[in-house]
Amino acid sequence: MNTLLLNLLATTDGVRPSTTWFPENASTDNNVDPLFYFIFWICAFFLVLNAGLMIYFAIRYRQRNKQGAAHGHTHNTAMEVTWSVIPAIILAIIFIWGFRGFLDMANPPQIAPEHEIAVNGYQWAWDFTYPNGETVRGVGAEKPALHVPAGVPVRLTLTSSDVLHSVFIPAFRVKKDVVPGRVTQLWFEPVYDASRETVALDVPDPADPNQTVTLHPNEYDLFCTEYCGQAHSLMITKVYVYSPEEYATWYASMTVTPPTTPLIELGSNLYVQKCATCHTIDGSANTGPTWQNLYGSTHGTSAGPTLADDAYIIESIRNPGAKIVDGYGNNMSAFPNLTDREIRAIIEFMKTISDNAEADEDLTYGDLNDDGTLKTEGEADGSGDDAGGGDAPAENE
Ligand code: HEC
Ligand SMILES: [Cu+2]
Numbered sequence: 001m002n003t004l005l006l007n008l009l010a011t012t013d014g015v016r017p018s019t020t021w022f023p024e025n026a027s028t029d030n031n032v033d034p035l036f037y038f039i040f041w042i043c044a045f046f047l048v049l050n051a052g053l054m055i056y057f058a059i060r061y062r063q064r065n066k067q068g069a070a071h072g073h074t075h076n077t078a079m080e081v082t083w084s085v086i087p088a089i090i091l092a093i094i095f096i097w098g099f100r101g102f103l104d105m106a107n108p109p110q111i112a113p114e115h116e117i118a119v120n121g122y123q124w125a126w127d128f129t130y131p132n133g134e135t136v137r138g139v140g141a142e143k144p145a146l147h148v149p150a151g152v153p154v155r156l157t158l159t160s161s162d163v164l165h166s167v168f169i170p171a172f173r174v175k176k177d178v179v180p181g182r183v184t185q186l187w188f189e190p191v192y193d194a195s196r197e198t199v200a201l202d203v204p205d206p207a208d209p210n211q212t213v214t215l216h217p218n219e220y221d222l223f224c225t226e227y228c229g230q231a232h233s234l235m236i237t238k239v240y241v242y243s244p245e246e247y248a249t250w251y252a253s254m255t256v257t258p259p260t261t262p263l264i265e266l267g268s269n270l271y272v273q274k275c276a277t278c279h280t281i282d283g284s285a286n287t288g289p290t291w292q293n294l295y296g297s298t299h300g301t302s303a304g305p306t307l308a309d310d311a312y313i314i315e316s317i318r319n320p321g322a323k324i325v326d327g328y329g330n331n332m333s334a335f336p337n338l339t340d341r342e343i344r345a346i347i348e349f350m351k352t353i354s355d356n357a358e359a360d361e362d363l364t365y366g367d368l369n370d371d372g373t374l375k376t377e378g379e380a381d382g383s384g385d386d387a388g389g390g391d392a393p394a395e396n397e
Contacts, residue, residue, distance in 0.1 A: 015171075015193040015218065026220060026241060027172040027188045031101030039094060105174070108187035111155045114251075117146070119156045121165035121178040121224065124231040133337045134254040135273050145238040146222055149247035150192030158184045166226035169239055175225060190241040193218060201240065206252035209259055215250055217242045257341075259366025266365055267349025270342055274335060281353050288332060289325050295347070296356025300326035313347055314340075314372075340372030341365065 016025040021040075022033055118129040125143045128136045136144040148154050158167060158178040165178040172188040198216035205211040217240035224235035242250055257266060271281070271291075278287035298307045301323040306312055315322050320332035338346075351359035367375055 015191055015196055023170045024220075025171065025173065026191050026193070026218065027174075028191060030173050031097070031104060032173040035094070035097050035101060038097070042090060105186070108155050108185070109153050111153050111187065115149065115152055115154045117148070117154065117156050118159070119146075119167065119178070120159050120161060121167070121228075121235070122161040123163065123229050124224075124234045126167075126222070126224075126235065126237060130251070130254065132251070132255060136254075137269060137273070143235075143237040145240055147217070147240045147242065147247070147250055148190050149244055150190045150241050151244055153187055153189045155185055155187040158186070163228050164226050165224045165228050165235070168223040168225035169220065170223075171220035171239070177226060192241050192243045194243070199240070201250075203250060203253040204256040204258045206249060206256050209256050212258075213249060213253070215242060215246045217246065217250075257365050259364060261365040262361070263345045263348040263363040263365060263367070264352055264359060264361065266342070267345035267347070270338070270346055271349055274338075275346075278332065287328075289328060291350050291353055293354045293356060295350040295354040297354070302326075310347055313350065314343055317343055317346075339370075341368045341370065344368055344372040 016033075018024045021036065025033060114131050116131060118127075120127040120129070126146070128144055128146050130136075136147065146156075156167065156176075158176060159182075160178045160180045163180065166175060167178060167186065168175040169188070172190065174186045174188050176184050176186040178184060194216075196218050199219045201215045201217060202212040203215060205213045220239040220241070222237050222239050224232055226232075228235070240250075271279075280286050280290045281292055283290050283292040294308050295313070296308060298305050300306075303323045306323055312323070316332075317335060317338065320334055321330050324330050345365065348359055348363060351357040363374075369375055
């Protein structure tokens, strides 16, 4: 009974601990738990009442001495009205309560654009793309995780690249199908609780890319809850809930690349994130030409035979329509958010998959100027780790 009261009277601050029936609850505006307990206790009450009366009557009015059944009342209007009206009222309460909860879930409140997160499900992971155009990268073997701010409503717009999936975040009491060819949505307002156990996440410091800062979000599970194939269960990942200040830091850190990042690794990540839907690296054609052996080769374009050197590749990305590769349409979008340094990283990655070029494995992000050119001896001291020092003034522009 304590849990019932706890859940009916709960305020919206703090994370409610898990109970026998529910995992902890880390979102406000939760209709699920109180309604569940309401129905649960009604069922418990009538189970005991009905089963108790049945057992009592079976004993009290059992057949004795071959005595025939007595004829009793066939009708009691007062009783029948009572046992129709009371359940009808209870059902109406459950319906209205449930319907209001459904409407709440289906109709997000006003959501700030920066709290709209695009979620794409595929076999077998989720991509989380934020309004700054950045997609969360998995760390090592870890899948990409969902990062959300506390204290504000957050909306997820859900799409699928292949089959039916379903997002389920038990701690927020939300679940929604992710259907190919359709956009669905769900929303929640997370609660941050510093008194709960937090995890320590290191991210690049937006104020100084040479440093990392440690953030302390609460951690929850996110599941795919629609059986979607062999590795369905591996779609499990984490949700990190930050205090508003820490979320701002995390959000800014998404676009920060530490100077020590190897250029090839950065280029490879960018390729996976932004280009792999149209370009392969194994020689097969897709919407766009493959990148295998592209760098340093000469091939036909709308401007005649063209050598794929740095200038050509930069132009192809900045202004895709300038020279169209023979056999392809003008189907590439420009990527205004890519910085010159990032394009440089992509070029370095392209060299690793071309027989016509030699990639420099030692180059790091810190070895580049803002315009993507290599720092000269005076600016960099040759060690990637310190190169960021020369970078600091430029960062303040
Ligand atoms: C929507 C599909 C699409 C995406 C995404 C895309 N491209 Fe392209 N890309 C194309 C198409 C189509 C062509 C060929 C037509 C042309 O030359 O514009 C092309 C051509 C290129 C070329 C010239 C290739 C050659 O063989 O000469 C380069 C370089 C290039 N893309 C780089 C990129 C980079 C870098 C990204 C990711 C940041 C990217 N593309 C993302 C469709 C795409
Ligand atoms: Cu799935």
